[in-house]
Amino acid sequence: MAELFGPSALEWDVLARRALLVDLARRAYAALVPESRAFVDAYVDGSTRSSSAGGSRGPRSRCSPCSTCSSPAS
Incomplete structure:
Protein backbone atom coordinates (compact mmCIF):
# COMPACT_ATOMS: atom_id res chain seq x y z
CA MET A 1 0.00 0.00 0.00
CA ALA A 2 2.78 2.42 0.83
CA GLU A 3 4.08 1.95 -2.69
CA LEU A 4 0.81 3.37 -4.01
CA PHE A 5 -0.26 5.76 -1.22
CA GLY A 6 3.02 6.91 0.24
CA PRO A 7 4.39 7.00 3.78
CA SER A 8 0.97 7.30 5.39
CA ALA A 9 0.27 3.68 4.40
CA LEU A 10 3.53 2.27 5.75
CA VAL A 44 -11.21 -7.84 -9.25
CA ASP A 45 -11.35 -7.67 -13.05
CA GLY A 46 -13.73 -4.70 -12.88
CA SER A 47 -11.59 -2.94 -10.28
CA THR A 48 -8.48 -3.50 -12.37
CA ARG A 49 -10.17 -2.11 -15.49
CA SER A 50 -11.45 0.90 -13.55
CA SER A 51 -8.06 1.75 -12.10
CA SER A 52 -6.39 1.22 -15.50
CA ALA A 53 -8.87 3.68 -17.00
CA GLY A 54 -8.05 6.28 -14.36
CA GLY A 55 -10.92 5.57 -11.98
CA SER A 56 -10.05 5.66 -8.31
CA ARG A 57 -13.22 5.31 -6.25
CA GLY A 58 -15.33 2.85 -8.22
CA PRO A 59 -19.12 2.86 -7.93
CA ARG A 60 -19.16 5.05 -4.82
CA SER A 61 -17.88 7.96 -6.88
CA ARG A 62 -21.33 8.04 -8.53
CA CYS A 63 -23.53 7.57 -5.47
CA SER A 64 -25.22 9.99 -3.14
CA PRO A 65 -24.57 10.00 0.60
CA CYS A 66 -26.93 7.71 2.49
CA SER A 67 -27.12 5.93 5.83
CA THR A 68 -24.61 3.28 4.69
CA CYS A 69 -22.31 5.55 2.70
CA SER A 70 -21.51 8.86 4.32
CA SER A 71 -19.01 9.79 1.61
CA PRO A 72 -20.07 12.78 -0.46
CA ALA A 73 -20.79 12.03 -4.12
CA SER A 74 -18.18 13.27 -6.55
Missing part, protein backbone atom coordinates in the same frame (compact mmCIF):
# COMPACT_ATOMS: atom_id res chain seq x y z
CA GLU A 11 2.07 1.28 9.11
CA TRP A 12 -0.60 -0.80 7.34
CA ASP A 13 2.07 -2.50 5.20
CA VAL A 14 4.02 -3.53 8.29
CA LEU A 15 0.88 -4.91 9.95
CA ALA A 16 -0.18 -6.80 6.81
CA ARG A 17 3.23 -8.44 6.48
CA ARG A 18 3.43 -9.39 10.14
CA ALA A 19 -0.08 -10.85 10.11
CA LEU A 20 0.61 -12.72 6.84
CA LEU A 21 -2.54 -11.23 5.32
CA VAL A 22 -1.51 -12.08 1.76
CA ASP A 23 -1.17 -15.75 2.70
CA LEU A 24 -4.50 -15.67 4.53
CA ALA A 25 -6.22 -14.07 1.53
CA ARG A 26 -4.78 -16.68 -0.85
CA ARG A 27 -5.95 -19.53 1.38
CA ALA A 28 -9.41 -18.00 1.75
CA TYR A 29 -9.69 -17.56 -2.03
CA ALA A 30 -8.59 -21.15 -2.64
CA ALA A 31 -11.30 -22.37 -0.26
CA LEU A 32 -14.14 -20.52 -2.03
CA VAL A 33 -16.85 -22.44 -3.83
CA PRO A 34 -16.71 -21.91 -7.62
CA GLU A 35 -19.66 -19.47 -7.65
CA SER A 36 -18.04 -17.25 -5.01
CA ARG A 37 -14.66 -17.45 -6.72
CA ALA A 38 -16.27 -16.31 -10.00
CA PHE A 39 -17.85 -13.36 -8.16
CA VAL A 40 -14.49 -12.35 -6.64
CA ASP A 41 -12.75 -12.73 -10.00
CA ALA A 42 -15.33 -10.51 -11.71
CA TYR A 43 -15.00 -7.88 -8.97
